[in-house]
Amino acid sequence: MDRRTFLALCLAGCADPSMDLTPKVTPFPSQLTPASPEPLPSLTASGDPDFDAWAQGFYKRAAQAGLPADLLDRELGGLLPDPRVTGLDTRQPEFAKPFSDYIKGVVTEDRVAIGQRKRSELQSLLGPIEQTYGVAADVLLGVWAMETGYGASLGGFDVIRSMATLAAQGRRRQFAEDQLMAALRIIGSGEFPRSRLIGSWAGAMGQTQFIPTSFLSTAVDGDGDGKRDIWGSAPDALASAANLLAKGGWNRGECWAREVLAPKDFDFSLTEGPRETPGWWAAQGLRPADGQAWNGPDQAAKAMLAAPTGASGPLFLLFPNHFAIRTYNNATTYALAVGLLADRFSGLGPLTTPWPVETPLALDDRIGAQKALIALGFDPGVPDGVVGINTRSALRAWQKSKGLIADGYLSMAMVGLLQAEVPIP
Ligand code: CA
Numbered sequence: 001m002d003r004r005t006f007l008a009l010c011l012a013g014c015a016d017p018s019m020d021l022t023p024k025v026t027p028f029p030s031q032l033t034p035a036s037p038e039p040l041p042s043l044t045a046s047g048d049p050d051f052d053a054w055a056q057g058f059y060k061r062a063a064q065a066g067l068p069a070d071l072l073d074r075e076l077g078g079l080l081p082d083p084r085v086t087g088l089d090t091r092q093p094e095f096a097k098p099f100s101d102y103i104k105g106v107v108t109e110d111r112v113a114i115g116q117r118k119r120s121e122l123q124s125l126l127g128p129i130e131q132t133y134g135v136a137a138d139v140l141l142g143v144w145a146m147e148t149g150y151g152a153s154l155g156g157f158d159v160i161r162s163m164a165t166l167a168a169q170g171r172r173r174q175f176a177e178d179q180l181m182a183a184l185r186i187i188g189s190g191e192f193p194r195s196r197l198i199g200s201w202a203g204a205m206g207q208t209q210f211i212p213t214s215f216l217s218t219a220v221d222g223d224g225d226g227k228r229d230i231w232g233s234a235p236d237a238l239a240s241a242a243n244l245l246a247k248g249g250w251n252r253g254e255c256w257a258r259e260v261l262a263p264k265d266f267d268f269s270l271t272e273g274p275r276e277t278p279g280w281w282a283a284q285g286l287r288p289a290d291g292q293a294w295n296g297p298d299q300a301a302k303a304m305l306a307a308p309t310g311a312s313g314p315l316f317l318l319f320p321n322h323f324a325i326r327t328y329n330n331a332t333t334y335a336l337a338v339g340l341l342a343d344r345f346s347g348l349g350p351l352t353t354p355w356p357v358e359t360p361l362a363l364d365d366r367i368g369a370q371k372a373l374i375a376l377g378f379d380p381g382v383p384d385g386v387v388g389i390n391t392r393s394a395l396r397a398w399q400k401s402k403g404l405i406a407d408g409y410l411s412m413a414m415v416g417l418l419q420a421e422v423p424i425p
Pocket of ligand 1: 229
């Protein structure tokens with residue numbers, strides 16, 4: 001009985017609880033001893049019953065979704081979960097890297113110098129891409145720098161295996177299964193073989209790190225050879241990134257953010273709050289840090305104030321293009337890093353307000369602060385140590401109630417103040 005016949009029987013018989021499949025699970029051919037009786041093939045025999053059960057179920061779902069059996073047999077047969085992927089998916093660092101350290105680590109003079117060189121070398125490529133998609137070439141260079149160091153490190157993971165691992169046992173199983181399905185479609189279409197589908201442990205592929213669903217929907221051929229080779233072709237990778245940002249809402253001609261300065265009595269509870277025009281913000285007392293006027297298109301755009309390291313650090317008005325960058329990675333840190341690199345590539349100097357020196361907060365400090373906010377009647381959400389928008393809003397509300405600068409920034413000093421109010425044992 002070949003594998004396909006077995007699977008057909010299995011799929012037909014799976015609804016019958018009396019049909020015990022366990023004895024039919026067979027090792028890979030390479031693990032068989034010559035003395036074994038003729039093996040009954042199975043899709044996977046990883047030694048991990050959960051993974052094998054997921055694989056059987058996925059096979060059925062993929063077949064129902066129209067993926068051909070020979071493709072599924074070939075790509076899924078004998079698949080093993082990748083323990084490195086599981087480890088990377090579940091890691092939780094004890095200390096969250098302070099924002100300023102993160103930015104200083106990625107917006108380095110080296111990276112800026114390479115970006116400026118690429119900018120001049122690739123001018124004839126970047127100009128037409130910017131013209132076609134409307135996305136600032138410097139931002140595309142920033143994405144390229146952040147994602148793979150300008151194409152230098154594409155990740156070494158087999159995307160099929162990584163996505164299967166995450167679909168079976170990861171934190172975002174449906175997402176991973178959707179990506180696996182898309183990766184199989186890429187292979188099935190003949191566009192690229194599995195050996196080319198190399199990416200990060202999380203399934204991001206090529207020089208500008210496209211997940212398989214984005215590849216299918218959004219990758220484009222930038223060099224005109226008829227292929228969307230985001231691994232081997234920088235023009236393809238950069239044009240694809242431009243297409244993704246354009247679809248993500250990039251507005252041609254607008255900036256992504258401007259550094260601003262606030263007066264001493266500024267109401268910092270406006271941070272992460274309203275989206276208003278630069279004129280509205282000017283009426284609240286904010287002004288561009290470089291002293292230059294707003295450019296035309298920016299004057300009508302609505303921007304949100306961010307104070308990523310609190311009132312004493314650099315302040316930014318984030319324009320819609322900042323949120324378009326977050327199509328790539330929905331984190332303020334990431335989008336700021338891309339944008340700050342882009343600004344430096346374009347020749348702007350370092351920020352007017354320097355990044356402060358921050359004290360890393362231990363997980364216990366962050367959870368303790370969240371529990372204190374709950375005890376004080378403010379709602380940071382589940383006290384999980386992740387300082388997200390809910391924690392920052394709750395902190396701002398508490399700071400405001402105490403007459404403190406309501407910037408929502410959880411510094412070590414703020415942890416101390418909270419714990420002084422509500423001692424956490
Ligand atoms: Ca191409």
